[in-house]
Amino acid sequence: MEKEEAEIDRLPIHLLAYIFGLITSFTDLAQASSVCRKWTEGVKQSLAQRNSLSFAGWKMDDDSTARLVRLAYNLRELDISRSRWGCQITDIGLYQISLTNCIGNLTSISLWGMARITDRGVVKLISRANSLQHLNIGGTFITDESLFAIADSCPHLKTIVLWGCRHVAEIGLRNLVNKCRKLESINVWGTRIPVDCFIDLLNISPALQIKPSEALLNDGSAAVLPVA
Template sequence: MEKEEAEIDRLPVHLLAYIFGLITSFTDLAQASSVCGKWKEGVKQSLALRNSLCFAGWKMDDDSTARLVRLAYNLKELDISRSRWGCQITDNGLYQISLTNCIGNLTSISLWGMARITDRGVVKLISRANSLQHLNIGGTFITDESLFAIADSCPHLKTVVLWGCRHVTEIGLRNLVNKCRKLESINVWGTRITVDCFIDLLNISPALQIKPPGAL
């Protein structure tokens, strides 16, 4: 007796893609992708439809993260903040992401708390993120080298979080504010910046919101 086809297997790929787009677990998506060729294509198309990806809370490595970002070529927002299991993403992962098709369309990137990345990876990533408007790079060990790259590559930047970035200096901050003329807000909590520097930043951009408010 011939086995009856399951109802879900009768769905066209575009409907499967819609269903898979509702799944937030990357583990579940990986398992669905391994069921059959049709489901694999559905997962692939679901990723292509996504405007945002958030890996916070997931144990991701360089290759798996870059592979998903590569498929999500309509992506606008990317959050690869440190997961609760410990971030496995390094400069190599940032380099791979910098080569994806979506990188030039990203308007928001969060690298919050990624202690294993350095200026080398950040500069590679930022150099092609020319549409970036919002950047969270707090809790990392970046230096002015990254700030110079941001200033040169992100003319549309509106907000930047540098929370706890104790290796950035006044030189990097002045250059950033001077070149990113659309910058509206900057979070410098926990940095080693003097009051004179804050005053200089406001002289460059009087409407700039410096957080925390008590910084001055």
């Protein structure tokens, strides 16, 4: 006797894709995609329809992250911040993501706390992210090399978080503000930038919001920025 088809298997692909789109667990999606060809196609279509992906809280590696981003070709927002389990993403992963079809359409990227990445990976990623408006690279060890790449590749940048980026310097910040004329907000808490540099940034762009309003000096003492 022929086995009766399960109710869910009678659903058309677009409805399967909708259902899979409600799943937030990437482990569950991976398992679903291995059930059968129809489910594999449903998972692919669900990813293709997503405008936002967040891997925060998930233990992801370079290959699995890049594979999912590659399928999400309508992506606009990408969050691959460090998870509580420890970030496994390296410069190799950022390079793989830089080759995906969606990279030029991304308006928001968060690399928060990704201690295993360097300027090499960030520069590769940013070089093709020409639509980027919001970038969070706080808690990383990037230097002015990344800031120069951002300044050259991201003319639409509006906000950037450099929280705790203690290896960036005045020259990188000045170049960034000079070239990214749409920049509205910059978070420099925990950096080693002297207050004089922040005053220069405000002279370049008077409307720029520098967060926090009390910038930290190299010795850790607080200095209040002048009020216009």
